[in-house]
Amino acid sequence: MYRILADKTILVVDDLATIRKLVYGFLKQDGARVLEAECAEEALRLASECAVDGFLLDVNLGGTSGIDLCRTIRSNDKYRSTPIIFVTALDERLALQDALDAGGDDFIHKPIHPAILRARLNSLLQKTAYLRQVELMGLSLHRYVCPRTEQIARAYATTGILPAPERHEVCVLFTDVRGFTELSQELDLEALFRALSEHLAAQVSLVYKYGGYVDKFSGDGMMAVFDGEDMALKSCLCALDILEFAHSRIQQQGARIHQLGMGIHKGEAIIGNLGSNEHLDYTLVGKTVNLAARLCGVADRLSIVVSHEVREALDGDQRVNFSPVRAAIVRGFNRPVQIFELSRGTPS
Incomplete structure (x- = not known):
């Protein structure tokens, strides 16, 4: 048979x-x-x-x-x-x-x-x-896995060769829910998971809408990467859309899960395979990634903080506005960092 x-x-x-x-x-x-x-x-x-x-x-x-x-x-x-x-x-x-x-x-x-x-x-x-x-x-x-990692994995399955680390100019966006630790103590695990999943799903959709990709989720936030032409503008417009989505959900539901902060920095990073033969992560490392994460940390609730490099790349673009410069003490950096708060400008 x-x-x-x-x-x-x-x-x-x-x-x-x-x-x-x-x-x-x-x-x-x-x-x-x-x-x-x-x-x-x-x-x-x-x-x-x-x-x-x-x-x-x-x-x-x-x-x-x-x-x-x-x-x-x-x-x-x-x-x-x-x-x-x-x-x-x-x-x-x-x-x-x-x-x-x-x-x-x-x-x-x-x-x-x-x-x-x-x-x-x-x-x-x-x-x-x-x-x-x-x-x-x-x-x-x-x-x-993210599209970039999928591409590398498929190529490796065909050739058996891992690509060497490469330097790239990128814009990195970090998001993080404010008060998540306290929130996790108030909600039951299933409700917390559902709320966080909906919250991150909206962010992911907007990242892909603007041509970026999600490098990783980190607890209650994510790290997104934008490269190529107009990377600074795309990352900023994406962050603004995420912020507007958060505002709308708070108005509709009053959900604290959407009270997030974001940070964006533009610069050079190295991308490659980290780990061992048993487990690899294709990701970015460098000052650009670290500073974007730190800027996310200094952002207030429902705000977006960007670096001088992002502000300079979008100088004169009417689609975005920036607050006056201020200096911030950022953990891990010896000197104060110039930061700006991002807001929506006039649609083109």
Whole structure:
């Protein structure tokens, strides 16, 4: 018995009832659920109503041919990788290339031998299961790591070579919820987690809207990175949108989880792989990252603090406003740092 056939739904499409019944008998022994259709129209109806795991199509169907039916099945995203096997008579061999070009995976000749049918289906179902697993792993990778790290991981899987650390000019944005420690003592864990998840989800969406990426979450905040053209403007507009979202949620819900502070700095950082062969983190380090984090720390509730470098990069841009300069004592820095509070300007 082929275990992979157990509980699988196989749709047999043939205008001869004897062929359908023969296949039904073969596959039922292996625990498969067998559906039968005598024409393309009936096959498409069943395919729309049921989740079919494999198709067995007669090349020379009456009416719509098996080849045309195959093309229609393949045009449905639901069945773009589902196994399709053609059943052919010896005098139909010239149509095989057309059948494979239409999206067929394999073929068997009449009269159908049960061992060959089971072996072909088993092989194709195993291949499909593997491809779906790879696809799900790719989706999980995309969900759990930032796009830059995903790109590096995929390249490493292909080449086996880790890229050397590189210097990059970046804008780094840090966010942090004010009073989170106190809040965590007042809310139950599930409510706290739900509130924080909603809060961070909105931030992530806005970061990607402005072309940045989230390097990491850190407790109740995040570190986002912007690079390329207009990085300073994009990071500032993103932060302003996050702040407006926080204000709106506070007005609607009165939720303290949205009382956050933010810091932005622009400068050079080095990006590369940190860690061991067992566990790596592709991230940025350097003064730029440290200062952005410290600026986030000195920001008041519901405010955005930026460095002189960010202010200078956006000098004259009417879309943003900056408060008069003030000096701040920033932990880890020997001299006071010039900082500015960011606010919305006039839309262009």
